[in-house]
Amino acid sequence: MYLLWTERPVRLPREEETHAWMETNRPWERFGLDLVYDNAPGDWIHYSEIFHATWERAREQGTGFLNVESDVIPTLDAFRAVLGCPQPICVVPYESYADPDAKIRAAHGGPKNWGAVIEERCRGGWDAHNARGGEEWAVSADLGFVRFGPAACQKVLPEESKLRLNHGLLHWTIFEQFRSKDPRDERGRVHLHWPGLLQSHLNFDEGDLAHWNPGDYATLLRTHRDYMTPGVLEIMRRYLGGSL
Secondary structure, eight states: OEEEEEOOSSOOGGGHHHHHHHHHHOHHHHTTOEEEEEOOSOOHHHHHHHHHHHHHHHHHHTOOEEEEOTTEEOOHHHHHHHHTOOSSEEEOOEEOOOSHHHHHHHHTTOOOOBSEEEEEEETTEEEEEEOOTTOOEESEEOSSEEEEOHHHHTSOOOGGGSOOSTTOOHHHHHHGGGOOSOTTOOSOSEEEOSSOEEEOOOSBOHHHHTTSOGGGHHHHHHHHGGGBOHHHHHHHHHHHOSOO
16 A cells, blocks of 8 residues: 655645654554655646556555645544545545635634535435535545545546646546446445544645636635735735735
8 A cells, every 4th residue: 555645845834744743653654555755846737647656556556545635634543544444435534724714614613614525415406515524425525635445546547537737626537537427326435534634724825826827816816815825925916016
């Protein structure tokens, strides 16, 4: 079983806690995993490439892999849960506040924004919502902490599952490969484990900005300004001019 751990060559502040946890606990040694570590310069397209390359290695060797992103804070219990589960795809959802609505909900004691999506049949069609603590199956999830078992990795990922644009989202293309084509199948294929994990990605930072073209800056400023870091605001100021 591979362990794919990716981070930036110069770590962002939101990556420091995850890096410290991984170096302290060294789960690849504790659980006998083959570590694939990548901190090469790149963007989301590069992340897609290393993800697919690890998938192909796992497929060829008849094993699976566990993916840990750079701003999700793991726990040893999370590793034990997904490594000890017989289901083909296991996710420990993480709690995300990296959008204004989620921060407002959290401030008022509302539902947490867990990084997995549940779809349910409702009157007139289907309804989708973010996972609530304790729900067991999802149709999609973020890739922050996910284990693809050997059976899942035997699927040959098609070319369309690779990111072609830097502002794409890899989890959309990956989990789409496992969606049931049977409209009567109401259960997702992604097995969720609880308790969820914490995430240190609390603001729109330079890493997020790298996924957007400068032509989008004015729109981003209108929609994301309230939770941009000072560094991002300075980049915006230099590019757009004025005091913002």
